[in-house]
Amino acid sequence: xxxxxxxxxxxxxxxxxxxxxxxxxxxxxxxxxxxxxxxxxxxxxxxxxxxxxxxxxxxxxxxxxxxxxxxxxxxxxxxxxxxxxxxxxxxxxxxxxxxxxxxxxxxxxxxxxxxxxxxxxxxxxxxxxxxxxxxxxxxxxxxxxxxxxxxxxxxxxxxxxxxxxxxxxxxxxxxxxxxxxxxxxxxxxxxxxxxxxxxxxxxxxxxxxxxxxxxxxxxxxxxxxxxxxxxxxxxxxxxxxxxxxxxxxxxxxxxxxxxxxxxxxxxxxxxxxxxxxxxxxxxxxxxxxxxxxxxxxxxxxxxxxxxxxxxxxxxxxxxxxxxxxxxxxxxxxxxxxxxxxxxxxxxxxxxxxxxxxxxxxxxxxxxxxxxxxxxxxx
Numbered sequence: 001x002x003x004x005x006x007x008x009x010x011x012x013x014x015x016x017x018x019x020x021x022x023x024x025x026x027x028x029x030x031x032x033x034x035x036x037x038x039x040x041x042x043x044x045x046x047x048x049x050x051x052x053x054x055x056x057x058x059x060x061x062x063x064x065x066x067x068x069x070x071x072x073x074x075x076x077x078x079x080x081x082x083x084x085x086x087x088x089x090x091x092x093x094x095x096x097x098x099x100x101x102x103x104x105x106x107x108x109x110x111x112x113x114x115x116x117x118x119x120x121x122x123x124x125x126x127x128x129x130x131x132x133x134x135x136x137x138x139x140x141x142x143x144x145x146x147x148x149x150x151x152x153x154x155x156x157x158x159x160x161x162x163x164x165x166x167x168x169x170x171x172x173x174x175x176x177x178x179x180x181x182x183x184x185x186x187x188x189x190x191x192x193x194x195x196x197x198x199x200x201x202x203x204x205x206x207x208x209x210x211x212x213x214x215x216x217x218x219x220x221x222x223x224x225x226x227x228x229x230x231x232x233x234x235x236x237x238x239x240x241x242x243x244x245x246x247x248x249x250x251x252x253x254x255x256x257x258x259x260x261x262x263x264x265x266x267x268x269x270x271x272x273x274x275x276x277x278x279x280x281x282x283x284x285x286x287x288x289x290x291x292x293x294x295x296x297x298x299x300x301x302x303x304x305x306x307x308x309x310x311x312x313x314x315x316x317x318x319x320x321x322x323x324x325x326x327x328x329x330x331x332x333x334x335x336x337x338x339x340x341x342x343x344x345x346x347x348x349x350x351x352x353x354x355x356x357x358x359x360x361x362x363x364x365x366x367x368x369x370x371x372x373x374x375x376x377x378x
Contacts, residue, residue, distance in 0.1 A: 016058030105211015240267025249277035
């Protein structure tokens with residue numbers, strides 16, 4: 001950076017390949033009022049340069065003078081075409097030989113629930129590999145960042161998990177700053193652990209930024225605490241993607257009878273097997289149960305029922321994935337008026353000082369496996 005230039009009130013545009021501009025980014029972020037990055041001349045326009053007062057063209061340190069001038073001229077031409085009469089400097093930058101990967105949990109769907117650390121990682125990424133239910137964060141991204149959709153739908157895996165891992169590792173080895181963007185938390189049914197191990201085995205620098213898990217956030221958004229004094233002092237999060245075996249059902253029924261809350265993710269397809277199995281192992285039919293669909297979306301909805309009538313009531317209400325299912329007395333802890341089988345959208349909920357007969361509900365992002373309602377995408 002040119003030390004004699006005062007950039008304290010100026011937004012700086014960094015122009016050049018991301019493997020170069022990322023090296024300059026931290027320096028200019030400390031010195032300037034703001035930084036924007038462009039890795040393609042065609043992205044430069046009067047609109048994208050709005051507010052920019054200084055431009056820096058990054059050229060490889062190893063490039064000879066003639067080639068460096070030619071590369072810089074391409075960017076100067078783009079600035080001229082955009083009608084930007086800016087002071088410009090050219091800086092030689094060492095090319096990165098290896099990038100990094102950050103696994104970012106996006107939370108339960110609302111962009112406002114992404115952590116500050118997660119937003120920072122997204123804003124400084126060269127490429128983002130996003131799952132299907134990752135929150136939409138277009139406004140947070142730097143110009144030119146590539147977003148690669150790699151999400152799965154039930155029964156449809158356009159990019160297999162092994163290929164996702166290959167792609168993120170190859171991008172990092174090529175020197176790019178990679179974000180693997182998931183819903184919920186990467187380590188809650190999100191296959192983040194598998195991806196972290198694959199990165200370590202490849203010798204890639206890898207970090208994890210936790211996300212708010214939908215197993216807690218979606219019930220909370222629907223007015224259901226997963227723990228509540230004198231009702232529940234523990235909760236268990238269970239994947240319902242595959243039917244639970246008899247040992248698992250017996251164990252869960254025992255936990256529930258002892259006061260634990262059961263939170264079931266990816267469980268709509270296996271709900272009949274789950275509720276019949278829990279009943280078979282002694283869980284009372286009147287045990288409250290809530291199905292929380294599409295949490296933190298305009299279509300969120302809650303259906304209150306019981307273990308004994310859950311299958312009939314869920315079918316009558318048209319419950320569908322993605323959804324979170326909560327089993328236990330906490331379902332009614334804050335909603336004494338909730339009635340079995342109710343399913344009322346959020347816009348029709350009563351006010352906070354009225355009995356809640358049918359709260360709206362929320363949903364969970366999908367996991368790295370093919371069923372909907374998952375905690376985090378693969």
